[in-house]
Amino acid sequence: MRIVVDAMGSDDNPGPDVAGAVLAARKFGDTMILVGDQAQIEAELAKQDTAGLSIEVVHAGQQIVMTDKPSDIVKGKPDSSMHVGMSLVKNGEADAFVTAGNTGGALAVAMLRQVGLGRIPGVKRPALGVIFPIEERPLLIDNGANADCKPEYLLQFGLMGSLYVERVLGVQNPRVALISNGEEEGKGNSLIKETIPLMQASGLNYVGNIEPKEFVKGGADVGVTDGFTGNIIIKTAEAIASYMNGLIKTEIKASPLTTLGGLLAKPAFGRVKSRLDPDEVGGAPLLGVNGVVIVAHGRSNAYAIKQAIGQARRIVEKQVVEAIQTGLKA
Amino acid sequence: MRIVVDAMGSDDNPGPDVAGAVLAARKFGDTMILVGDQAQIEAELAKQDTAGLSIEVVHAGQQIVMTDKPSDIVKGKPDSSMHVGMSLVKNGEADAFVTAGNTGGALAVAMLRQVGLGRIPGVKRPALGVIFPIEERPLLIDNGANADCKPEYLLQFGLMGSLYVERVLGVQNPRVALISNGEEEGKGNSLIKETIPLMQASGLNYVGNIEPKEFVKGGADVGVTDGFTGNIIIKTAEAIASYMNGLIKTEIKASPLTTLGGLLAKPAFGRVKSRLDPDEVGGAPLLGVNGVVIVAHGRSNAYAIKQAIGQARRIVEKQVVEAIQTGLKA
Numbered sequence: 001m002r003i004v005v006d007a008m009g010s011d012d013n014p015g016p017d018v019a020g021a022v023l024a025a026r027k028f029g030d031t032m033i034l035v036g037d038q039a040q041i042e043a044e045l046a047k048q049d050t051a052g053l054s055i056e057v058v059h060a061g062q063q064i065v066m067t068d069k070p071s072d073i074v075k076g077k078p079d080s081s082m083h084v085g086m087s088l089v090k091n092g093e094a095d096a097f098v099t100a101g102n103t104g105g106a107l108a109v110a111m112l113r114q115v116g117l118g119r120i121p122g123v124k125r126p127a128l129g130v131i132f133p134i135e136e137r138p139l140l141i142d143n144g145a146n147a148d149c150k151p152e153y154l155l156q157f158g159l160m161g162s163l164y165v166e167r168v169l170g171v172q173n174p175r176v177a178l179i180s181n182g183e184e185e186g187k188g189n190s191l192i193k194e195t196i197p198l199m200q201a202s203g204l205n206y207v208g209n210i211e212p213k214e215f216v217k218g219g220a221d222v223g224v225t226d227g228f229t230g231n232i233i234i235k236t237a238e239a240i241a242s243y244m245n246g247l248i249k250t251e252i253k254a255s256p257l258t259t260l261g262g263l264l265a266k267p268a269f270g271r272v273k274s275r276l277d278p279d280e281v282g283g284a285p286l287l288g289v290n291g292v293v294i295v296a297h298g299r300s301n302a303y304a305i306k307q308a309i310g311q312a313r314r315i316v317e318k319q320v321v322e323a324i325q326t327g328l329k330a
Numbered sequence: 331m332r333i334v335v336d337a338m339g340s341d342d343n344p345g346p347d348v349a350g351a352v353l354a355a356r357k358f359g360d361t362m363i364l365v366g367d368q369a370q371i372e373a374e375l376a377k378q379d380t381a382g383l384s385i386e387v388v389h390a391g392q393q394i395v396m397t398d399k400p401s402d403i404v405k406g407k408p409d410s411s412m413h414v415g416m417s418l419v420k421n422g423e424a425d426a427f428v429t430a431g432n433t434g435g436a437l438a439v440a441m442l443r444q445v446g447l448g449r450i451p452g453v454k455r456p457a458l459g460v461i462f463p464i465e466e467r468p469l470l471i472d473n474g475a476n477a478d479c480k481p482e483y484l485l486q487f488g489l490m491g492s493l494y495v496e497r498v499l500g501v502q503n504p505r506v507a508l509i510s511n512g513e514e515e516g517k518g519n520s521l522i523k524e525t526i527p528l529m530q531a532s533g534l535n536y537v538g539n540i541e542p543k544e545f546v547k548g549g550a551d552v553g554v555t556d557g558f559t560g561n562i563i564i565k566t567a568e569a570i571a572s573y574m575n576g577l578i579k580t581e582i583k584a585s586p587l588t589t590l591g592g593l594l595a596k597p598a599f600g601r602v603k604s605r606l607d608p609d610e611v612g613g614a615p616l617l618g619v620n621g622v623v624i625v626a627h628g629r630s631n632a633y634a635i636k637q638a639i640g641q642a643r644r645i646v647e648k649q650v651v652e653a654i655q656t657g658l659k660a
Contacts, residue, residue, distance in 0.1 A: 069516055134573065144511060147519040181474060181561035186399055189477040189558040212566040216573050228519040231511035232559055233566050236542040240570040243464065243546050247605060248578075251598035261594025268581035268588040275577060 001028070001316060003309055004085040006099035007036030007044075008063040010305070011298045017100060018044035020305020025053040027306065028313060033094055035060050035085040060084035064101055066298060070108035078115075082106060087115040089291045096292035096312035098283065100300040103128060107145050110289045117291035120321065122328035125149070126288030127157045127227065128295065129164055130234060131281040136218030139165050140179075142227035143234055143284060149226035151195040154178070158204050160287040160324050161222035167318035168285075168311070169221075173205050177220035179229065180209035191226060199224075241276065283308035285315060288324065292316050331358070331646060333639055334415040336429035337366030337374075338393040340635070341628045347430060348374035350635020355383040357636065358643060363424055365390050365415040390414035394431055396628060400438035408445075412436060417445040419621045426622035426642035428613065430630040433458060437475050440619045447621035450651065452658035455479070456618030457487045457557065458625065459494060460564060461611040466548030469495050470509070472557035473564055473614060479556035481525040484508070488534050490617040490654050491552035497648035498615075498641070499551075503535050507550035509559065510539035521556060529554075533660075571606065613638035615645060618654065622646050 005021040007014040014036055021032040022045070031054040034041050038059040045055065060081040064073050073080065082101065086109055088094040099106055107126065110116045119126060127142035141161040146153060158176045165174040178195060180188040188196075188209060199206040210219045212233060225233065252262035262269075274280070282304065283296035292315045296308040315321070335351040337344040344366055351362040352375070361384040364371050368389040375385065390411040394403050403410065412431065416439055418424040429436055437456065440446045449456060457472035471491040476483060488506045495504040508525060510518040518526075518539060529536040540549045542563060555563065582592035592599075604610070612634065613626035622645045626638040645651070 067514070069514075147511065147517075179562070181477065181558050181565070184397070184399075187477075189556070192558075211569075212562060213569040213572070216566075216569040226519070228511050228522075229559060229562055232509070232542060233562060235511070236546075236563050236566040237570045239541075239543040239546040240567045241574060242543070244571060244574055244602070244606075247602050248598065251601045251605075252595055254598060254601070258595045258598040261591045261596070262598070264591025265582055265588045265595055266591070268578065268584060268592070271581045271584070272574070272577050275581075276574075 001030040001313060002033060002094040003030055003312055004033045004035055004088050004094045004097045005305070005309065006081045006085050006097070006101055007034045007041045008081040009099040009101035010300045014040050014044050016300055016302045016305055019048060019302035020300070020309065021055065022048045022050060022053065023302055023306040024309035025055050028310065030054070030313065031056065033058055033088060036063065036081040058084060058088065064105045066102050068102055068105055070104040073105045074108050074112060080109070082109040083115045086110060086117060086293070090115060090117050095316045096294065098294045098296065098305070098308050098312050100296040100298055100305060103144060103295050106293060106295050107286060110286060110293055117289050117293065120288055120290045120324050120328065123288035123324070124156055125153045126286055127160065128284045129161055129287050130284045133276050133278045133281055134216055135275065137169065138215060138218060138221055138223055140223045140225065140230050140233065141287065142225065142230050144227045144231035145286070146227040149191060151191065151198050154191070154195045154224050154226065155198045155202060156288070158199060158202065158206070158222060158224045159327055161224065162204055163323045163327055164285060164287060164320055165221050167320050167323055168314050171221050174221035175207045176204045176222045176224060177207050177210040177215070179215060179223045179225040179233065180211065183209050183211060279304035279307060281307065282311035285311070290321065292321060331360040331643060332363060332424040333360055333642055334363045334365055334418050334424045334427045335635070335639065336411045336415050336427070336431055337364045337371045338411040339429040339431035340630045344370050344374050346630055346632045346635055349378060349632035350630070350639065351385065352378045352380060352383065353632055353636040354639035355385055358640065360384070360643065361386065363388055363418060366393065366411040388414060388418065394435045396432050398432055398435055400434045403435045404438050404442060410439070412439040413445045416440060416447060416623070420445060420447050425646045426624065428624045428626065428635070428638050428642050430626040430628055430635060433474060433625050436623060436625050437616060440616060440623055447619050447623065450618055450620045450654050450658065453618035454486055455483045456616055457490065458614045459491055459617050460614045463606050463608045463611055464546055465605070467499065468545060468548065468551055468553055470553045470555065470560050470563065471617065472555065472560050474557045474561035475616070476557040479521060481521065481528050484521070484525045484554050484556065485528040485532060486618070488529060488532065488536070488552060488554045489657055491554065492534055493653045493657055494615060494617060494650055495551050497650050497653055498644050501551045504551035505537040506534045506552045506554060507537050507540040507545070509545060509553045509555040509563065510541065513539050513541060609634035609637060611637065612641035615641070620651065622651060
């Protein structure tokens, strides 16, 4: 397999991106194609032991940064590592594209007629699926690709998410739910209410509407939402987890006895952290794009990049893009 | 002051509701009017020391429960404790109404032409404001009264929230922000984008759009959102806090050493809990209604009911309803 890795993606690029690709090349035995500033990539590669690994470098003269707006990226950076990298997938020279860069940018480049992968025929809007970093690992889709949605988009998010979860995570007959402000009939905004009959008629294993509380408890394998709400959910979850961590640290340090207690309990906190670690999950698949694209967190370290590459491999292996193509025709 | 307390509101009614009213009568020296099933209320009062307190009982033959839909309440329960209680405020026999019951029910009854308080002239939609239980105590508005909103509703939520925070919490020139999936220009759904120019032209201290992370850090005094998103934010925050608590407990108990550490650190966890305690906050004001209505959490205990009554008193005292009336004319 040949995987393109955007070397200029992560916040600390190209260090974690290159190191992650090296880890993945060693672990999976696949070819990694690092795209970005050749000199910088080679300087990073020189720090690594790459003996016997299959690693290629493709130069790209421009770099997309987090503050770039999608419209500027499309017009102003035609030689970015995302443009160059995705065109390799489009032209059949590689099987998947992994980036820890700007999500909106990745989506915008993927949609470009010339270099981009475009949509799978029949897909109304590609969506970003995020594996929620809790025990049950449900998929939340969309997480920000589409701030404004129509019922038929949400229906497709459910279908694409269901196929992803079934194939990549191995969940049989995934439970699909709409994320809402209440489970009872009559709850939800008009988007949710209009989507319910479509879900009911869809043939998906639609289990109804669930609140965030039930979703966090594993009440669904796929939580469907518009991209605005999905993004707010993920960001609220991160904010509260981080706020609570800070508060616990402060209060533990507030007295000698609780400080001692905190020291003794430290391994427990470490285990909590690793159970909630988004790095374990890898990255977010951009579903509905006609090719495999994974967007990892900007804060990714080498390990997270390697995990994201592993996830991309599984999507290729399990033929998720083909499954969505077939699913949409049905 | 005369405060009506819905004795049939909380999940464990009428125990906490009656006990909370007794606590408030003692603390504030005001008259509490308990509305609900007279026999049940009197049985609860008999358990309390009410010597020297001013407590009245008004019978209401019906009770609204959490599973009642607003439409059923309006048509089917004309003698509910909410109907009877709010009509006392409407008729000038009391200054405020406090309930730990069904939020949608309270809103529906408040809007009834016959017994309800109605809207303040000029208010398009009343909204539920919730004090976010973090250090800085920002107000999140709307928290579920309006699942579908228009830009002009959000503008009014900002105005009403700002007046509430200024008068009741004593914040000078409150910072008003729209809750969004990003702070940059171009982020947000169409509702947010259309509300921005209204906020900018409003004369409010509009500080822009903020993400949940910044809101939790105290980046605004008033976070404005539609009721669907607001409710999802609150519910996600509660879900994540509860999930993390559970995870921490489990991991601490996983070994003898961390169990000991957890015991020693217990006072710290207690302090964390009390700092995040929604009971401290009291209840959620229903802003835009032409009278003072506070909706407390269904899980409220007597202390939370007392706090909610205290909050109702402050709203009366600080003339928030009058301030909104004046503010809307300006």
